[in-house]
Amino acid sequence: MTKTGNILKVAFRALGRNKLRSLLTALGIIIGVACVVATIGIGEGARTQSENQLKSLGTNFLMIYPGTMTSSGARSGFGSNSKLSELDVDAIREEVSSVIYVSGTIRTVAQVIYGNQNWSTSIQGGEVDWPLIRSWNVDQGQFFTDADNRAAAKVCVLGMTIVTNLFGDEDPIGKMIRIKNIPFRVVGVLESKGGSMMGQDQDDTVIAPYQTVRKKLMGTTAVGGILASAASNDMVTRAQEEISALLRQRHKINKGTGQDDDFMIRSQTEMLQQAEDQSKTMSMLLWSIAGVSLLVGGIGIMNIMLVSVTERTREIGVRMAIGAKGGDIRAQFLVEAVVLAITGGVLGIALGVGIQRAVAYYAHWPVLVSTNSVSLAFLFSALIGVTFGFYPALKASRLDPIEALRYE
Amino acid sequence: MSEAVIRIADLTRVYKMGETEVRALDGISIDVGKGEFVAVMGPSGSGKSTLMNIVGCLDRPTAGSYFLDGVDVSSLGRDQRAEIRNAKIGFVFQNFNLLSRTSALENVELPLLYLSKGGMSDKEATERARTCLARVGLADRWDHTQAQLSGGQQQRVAIARSLVNDPAILLADEPTGNLDSKTSEEVMAIFQELNDEGRTVVLITHEPDIAEFAKRIVSFRDGKIVADVPVARRRRAARAVAAGGAK
Numbered sequence: 001m002t003k004t005g006n007i008l009k010v011a012f013r014a015l016g017r018n019k020l021r022s023l024l025t026a027l028g029i030i031i032g033v034a035c036v037v038a039t040i041g042i043g044e045g046a047r048t049q050s051e052n053q054l055k056s057l058g059t060n061f062l063m064i065y066p067g068t069m070t071s072s073g074a075r076s077g078f079g080s081n082s083k084l085s086e087l088d089v090d091a092i093r094e095e096v097s098s099v100i101y102v103s104g105t106i107r108t109v110a111q112v113i114y115g116n117q118n119w120s121t122s123i124q125g126g127e128v129d130w131p132l133i134r135s136w137n138v139d140q141g142q143f144f145t146d147a148d149n150r151a152a153a154k155v156c157v158l159g160m161t162i163v164t165n166l167f168g169d170e171d172p173i174g175k176m177i178r179i180k181n182i183p184f185r186v187v188g189v190l191e192s193k194g195g196s197m198m199g200q201d202q203d204d205t206v207i208a209p210y211q212t213v214r215k216k217l218m219g220t221t222a223v224g225g226i227l228a229s230a231a232s233n234d235m236v237t238r239a240q241e242e243i244s245a246l247l248r249q250r251h252k253i254n255k256g257t258g259q260d261d262d263f264m265i266r267s268q269t270e271m272l273q274q275a276e277d278q279s280k281t282m283s284m285l286l287w288s289i290a291g292v293s294l295l296v297g298g299i300g301i302m303n304i305m306l307v308s309v310t311e312r313t314r315e316i317g318v319r320m321a322i323g324a325k326g327g328d329i330r331a332q333f334l335v336e337a338v339v340l341a342i343t344g345g346v347l348g349i350a351l352g353v354g355i356q357r358a359v360a361y362y363a364h365w366p367v368l369v370s371t372n373s374v375s376l377a378f379l380f381s382a383l384i385g386v387t388f389g390f391y392p393a394l395k396a397s398r399l400d401p402i403e404a405l406r407y408e
Numbered sequence: 409m410s411e412a413v414i415r416i417a418d419l420t421r422v423y424k425m426g427e428t429e430v431r432a433l434d435g436i437s438i439d440v441g442k443g444e445f446v447a448v449m450g451p452s453g454s455g456k457s458t459l460m461n462i463v464g465c466l467d468r469p470t471a472g473s474y475f476l477d478g479v480d481v482s483s484l485g486r487d488q489r490a491e492i493r494n495a496k497i498g499f500v501f502q503n504f505n506l507l508s509r510t511s512a513l514e515n516v517e518l519p520l521l522y523l524s525k526g527g528m529s530d531k532e533a534t535e536r537a538r539t540c541l542a543r544v545g546l547a548d549r550w551d552h553t554q555a556q557l558s559g560g561q562q563q564r565v566a567i568a569r570s571l572v573n574d575p576a577i578l579l580a581d582e583p584t585g586n587l588d589s590k591t592s593e594e595v596m597a598i599f600q601e602l603n604d605e606g607r608t609v610v611l612i613t614h615e616p617d618i619a620e621f622a623k624r625i626v627s628f629r630d631g632k633i634v635a636d637v638p639v640a641r642r643r644r645a646a647r648a649v650a651a652g653g654a655k
Contacts, residue, residue, distance in 0.1 A: 321505075
């Protein structure tokens with residue numbers, strides 16, 4: 001009979017004798033390991049997802065928002081009063097060579113009606129470069145033209161969600177829909193793009209010419225924002241700097257005197273960074289839960305192993321009397337602690353993968369179960385078993401056989 | 409008397425209890441030859457348990473020498489004593505000390521797990537354990553656990569366990585203390601048979617009628633040997649069993 005085989009058998013039998021107790025003991029490890037696995041998985045899923053979504057925003061994408069402004073010493077919040085104008089859009093188009101596409105945008109929320117169906121959605125105004133900047137192709141029909149924009153024509157392009165909700169199976173091209181009681185002709189349908197980084201349905205939108213939305217739907221002169229595409233990936237930073245310089249010059253902002261910019265430029269890279277920061281915060285939280293849980297789990301294992309050593313003092317005495325050395329006893333209890341921890345680890349991995357799948361399902365993230373995280377979790381739990389099982393095992397191995405045999 | 413399996417000379421064991429010293433064994437000398445059947449008797453506190461611990465290599469003497477099967481074991485360390493216990497001593501305890509929820513066969517195999525010089529194959533271990541179980545008449549009970557065995561059967565499993573490593577001595581500490589008189593005689597019959605086959609048996613007991621199954625009685629009092637006599641009218645346990653357990 002091999003020693004290792006028997007030690008394993010004895011360990012499993014001892015744990016099986018108190019199934020509920022073993023399970024409760026392993027619970028700390030289960031939760032800790034589940035956290036580790038879920039953290040890594042969710043983190044990776046979220047990162048992949050936000051990368052994909054940011055790519056879906058468009059290539060070399062830049063977004064210029066109206067920023068905070070100071071008037072009479074009071075600083076108003078972000079976007080409170082747009083200083084961006086159509087002339088700024090034109091200036092960027094003409095003067096910034098590192099930018100290839102530019103489009104003013106504006107956004108409002110309105111009810112869209114077709115026949116007896118209605119749907120509240122966001123109405124975005126854009127110029128002809130808009131689909132190029134967003135890398136968003138037209139699926140049916142076509143995008144509106146520059147002439148449509150200049151004439152503030154009442155035409156629009158629909159997102160897939162709108163089509164589904166208003167038209168069902170009907171072909172929407174050429175149909176008239178009503179936005180704020182103004183009839184718009186549907187000229188195109190955008191291909192489906194899915195959820196955004198924040199979980200919004202990007203297809204739940206109507207795109208109309210910028211001038212149309214501004215004049216007919218909102219009656220304002222302010223530009224909601226400017227979208228732009230840098231000529232290449234290397235040009236993004238340069239484009240950002242050139243646009244900043246141009247807008248400061250146009251808005252007469254002197255950085256030297258500590259004046260705030262009245263606009264903000266965000267690049268795709270920055271948004272990616274922000275998304276990563278967010279998932280990092282989430283990860284830190286989960287890692288700390290995992291850490292605490294593993295620690296508590298380890299202490300639980302130590303506790304139960306100490307109880308087990310006491311309960312089995314007689315058994316230890318018998319084993320010693322018939323020739324078990326200190327090392328044999330130590331190995332036996334250590335293996336038991338490790339088996340307990342690893343069992344917890346395996347259950348934890350299963351639970352962690354489950355959590356990850358659930359989160360991925362609800363957040364529409366890709367499921368990535370990395371072998372790394374699983375093996376890391378496995379290793380972690382074994383390490384905890386050894387660390388916290390060592391003292392009880394040592395205690396068992398140091399028992400005096402005479403005392404142990406006499407123990408009641 | 410042939411060669412001595414146990415040779416003890418001037419053996420002293422002193423326990424320190426706070427300030428006071430207790431001389432549990434006070435300079436005893438005794439030889440036990442191969443094939444002997446010695447009963448160690450004495451009231452509680454006479455030192456017989458201390459002797460059994462030292463003879464069983466569970467404890468070390470404070471002074472004096474102890475040769476077991478020709479080896480000086482009085483100054484060995486913990487692990488070395490464990491090896492000696494495994495190889496040379498077969499323990500039988502008053503309360504059987506079988507592992508619970510473990511089959512008789514696995515209990516008997518247990519000492520083979522701790523062989524110091526190379527393990528043996530599973531098959532070989534099982535074979536030896538079965539032979540020993542058959543020796544105590546429990547061949548058909550090999551898969552019974554402690555709870556499924558009577559007291560006498562449990563003690564027979566324990567005897568099988570003590571035999572499995574073919575030890576130099578069988579060391580039985582009050583083996584009948586938890587058994588009724590009929591079962592006691594059955595168990596003693598096994599010891600007598602084993603002794604007839606040439607095994608050396610050291611039996612520790614406080615019951616005079618059990619001691620009479622041995623060939624020699626050594627009596628202790630206050631840590632000293634007060635009598636060491638051969639048994640004049642040795643009882644045969646097998647005969648007592650046959651007579652229906654009558655004393």
